[in-house]
Amino acid sequence: MLNILIATFGSLGDLHPCLMLGQGLKARGHHVTLATDPFYRARVEATGLAFAPIRPALNFDDEALQRRVLDPRWGSKVIINDIFMPAIVETYTDILPYMQAADLYINAPLTAGGMLAAEVTKTPWVGTVLTPMSLMSTTDPPTITAFPYPNWVHQLPHAFKVPLFQGLYRGFDAVSQPWLKPYHRLRQSLGLPAKANPLFAGQFSPWLNLALLSPVLAPPQPDWPQSQQGLLEATGFLYTDSPHWADEHPESAARLTAFLAAGPPPIVFTLGSSAVNCPGEFYQTSAAVCHRLGERGILLAGQHAPALAEQFAARNDLLVMDYAPHALVFPQAAVVVHQGGVGTTAQGLRAGVPQLVVPFGFDQPDNARRVVGLGAGETLGPCQYSLSNAEQRLRLLLSEPSYQHRAKLVAEAIAQEDGLNSACNKIERLLQVVYSQASNLN
Numbered sequence: 001m002l003n004i005l006i007a008t009f010g011s012l013g014d015l016h017p018c019l020m021l022g023q024g025l026k027a028r029g030h031h032v033t034l035a036t037d038p039f040y041r042a043r044v045e046a047t048g049l050a051f052a053p054i055r056p057a058l059n060f061d062d063e064a065l066q067r068r069v070l071d072p073r074w075g076s077k078v079i080i081n082d083i084f085m086p087a088i089v090e091t092y093t094d095i096l097p098y099m100q101a102a103d104l105y106i107n108a109p110l111t112a113g114g115m116l117a118a119e120v121t122k123t124p125w126v127g128t129v130l131t132p133m134s135l136m137s138t139t140d141p142p143t144i145t146a147f148p149y150p151n152w153v154h155q156l157p158h159a160f161k162v163p164l165f166q167g168l169y170r171g172f173d174a175v176s177q178p179w180l181k182p183y184h185r186l187r188q189s190l191g192l193p194a195k196a197n198p199l200f201a202g203q204f205s206p207w208l209n210l211a212l213l214s215p216v217l218a219p220p221q222p223d224w225p226q227s228q229q230g231l232l233e234a235t236g237f238l239y240t241d242s243p244h245w246a247d248e249h250p251e252s253a254a255r256l257t258a259f260l261a262a263g264p265p266p267i268v269f270t271l272g273s274s275a276v277n278c279p280g281e282f283y284q285t286s287a288a289v290c291h292r293l294g295e296r297g298i299l300l301a302g303q304h305a306p307a308l309a310e311q312f313a314a315r316n317d318l319l320v321m322d323y324a325p326h327a328l329v330f331p332q333a334a335v336v337v338h339q340g341g342v343g344t345t346a347q348g349l350r351a352g353v354p355q356l357v358v359p360f361g362f363d364q365p366d367n368a369r370r371v372v373g374l375g376a377g378e379t380l381g382p383c384q385y386s387l388s389n390a391e392q393r394l395r396l397l398l399s400e401p402s403y404q405h406r407a408k409l410v411a412e413a414i415a416q417e418d419g420l421n422s423a424c425n426k427i428e429r430l431l432q433v434v435y436s437q438a439s440n441l442n
Contacts (some may be wrong), residue, residue: 002431005098007035007054008108009084012273013343015040017130018108020238022049024424031101035114054094054113056087061303066277070361072145079110079180080199083431088113088182094202095286099123104431107205109134112183120190124434125426127205127227131219131342132370135211135232136200138165139221142366145359171199181398195239201225204232208430210423212238213342216413217349217370230429236419237346242325252285252321256329259298259319265334266296266319267394270326272341275360276302282358282385283308286337287318289390295334295398300324326351335397337390339380340364345371352411353401354378354391358385375406 008018016037022032024342026049029269034044035052039060044051044388059065068078084091091113092132099105099117107114120124133138139158139392143151153161183198196202204225209232210219224232246253253405269286271279283299287308290297298319300310305322312318326344330336330351340359343368348355355377357368368379378393397403 003101004030004032004104004427005035005052005095005102005112005114006032006106006107006108007052007095007111009037009110010108011060011341013086013341014108014110014130015043016240016343017128017238018106019044019047020420022212023047023214024238024420025427026257028424035098051405052095052098054088056083058083060273061277063278063425066274070275070278071149073363075361076176077179080176081129083177084110084112085182088116088186091398092116092186096120100356104427104434106427107203112256115198116183116186116190116192119192123155124207124430125205126430127203127209127225129203129209130213131363131367132211132213134203135167135218135221135224135365137221137223138162138169140219141165141168142363143369145361147367154369169200173200185323195424207434208426210235210426212419212423214349214414214417214419215345216374216410216417217345217367218342219391220249224341224412228428229433233360233422234424235422236417237350237414237425238419239327239350240343241324241327245325245328252324253325255319256298256321256324260329260332262298263317265332266298266333267293267300267337268300268329268333269337271302271339271345273302273357273362274299274341275339279304282382284305284311284388285390285420287312287315288387289394290317291315292391293394293398295394298324298329298333300329312410335394337394338368340367340371342367349374349376349407349410350414352408354407355395356380356390356397358382367437374410375402377403377407 006018007021008014022034033050033052035054038053038057041051069075070295095114096117099121102123107116107125108128120127167324208229209225209227211234213234215234217235283301296317300321302322305320309320326347330347333353335354336348337356340357355371357371358377358381359365359368371377372379380389
């Protein structure tokens with residue numbers, strides 16, 4: 001048994017893959033500690049993993065904060081410059097004692113303080129990414145809302161596309177450097193040499209790097225980062241299925257079961273765990289488009305559910321809930337309308353149903369483009385999500401058989417993957433290499 005430390009920050013889309021990875025490694029006999037925001041203590045401890053609180057501590061229900069974070073142009077600056085970098089000393093201080101007890105560290109994006117602690121303690125570590133955008137490939141470049149460019153750029157020959165995006169990424173590096181001053185000051189105070197930008201090349205480990213996502217969504221690229229264990233690999237998605245949800249929420253489960261049994265498959269509308277806190281008129285528009293189309297709908301509306309349930313109390317074609325597991329409800333949907341977070345996108349692809357992606361920010365526009373590229377859905381920006389536009393796209397998704405056909409083909413391909421066991425196998429192979437080398441030195 002080895003002590004393994006995992007650290008992550010962000011939404012449930014960031015937390016859930018780390019929870020699943022931790023549970024998979026725990027099932028193989030390792031002691032796993034998950035370090036993250038105190039907001040998630042109950043979720044982590046409910047899985048049986050040890051919990052380590054690390055700063056910054058965020059209020060994920062704060063609508064004003066979510067609006068700033070999801071701003072398509074300035075959201076990244078808010079996250080890095082205003083939230084994480086000012087707290088990097090606290091993050092490092094909080095995680096250091098757990099790192100000193102760890103045999104292996106697994107780092108998720110945004111946890112630069114954890115990488116510093118691993119470097120100081122000389123702890124072997126694994127770099128992970130959860131979304132294709134984090135790979136910053138020049139041969140398969142992401143859609144980036146802060147620097148919009150037309151979609152035809154993705155179709156350019158590599159001879160033009162690669163140098164174009166190399167220059168663009170150098171620009172991103174330069175723009176972000178002022179945000180990283182606390183990181184560089186801390187490195188210097190710890191006696192560590194200069195290192196590549198922790199938001200880009202510096203986020204990858206010299207030991208092993210894993211993309212905890214499907215190669216169907218992000219096909220392997222020649223410029224993915226290299227480590228001692230070879231080229232970064234996409235393991236397949238690590239899904240959260242919430243198997244005990246119905247037992248823990250019997251009244252909600254009964255309402256959901258009754259609604260699903262009462263008519264044809266509904267359209268499911270959700271904004272994940274972040275955008276749901278600043279939905280604008282998304283749910284009102286969604287209710288109106290269901291009425292216009294003559295379709296039933298499920299609105300998963302988080303903290304806004306009570307007010308929406310009261311507003312639509314007379315509508316027997318709508319079910320309003322704060323939450324239901326995507327793994328449970330998506331396979332029973334006619335279409336899923338969502339914000340494009342990678343976890344929600346993964347569940348939509350797995351379910352094999354067409355998707356309408358309404359991306360708010362971060363990686364969501366890139367995930368939306370990839371869903372469209374697979375032929376499994378359509379996309380509308382939040383400002384484009386009007387009654388007429390939503391009706392037009394949903395009518396297309398409901399009536400055109402090719403979307404259902406492509407969605408099922410994607411689901412069949414993804415069903416062949418075993419992301420959790422693949423990731424755990426690669427991590428354990430690294431552990432064997434690292435500790436056989438240590439034994440030889442001794």
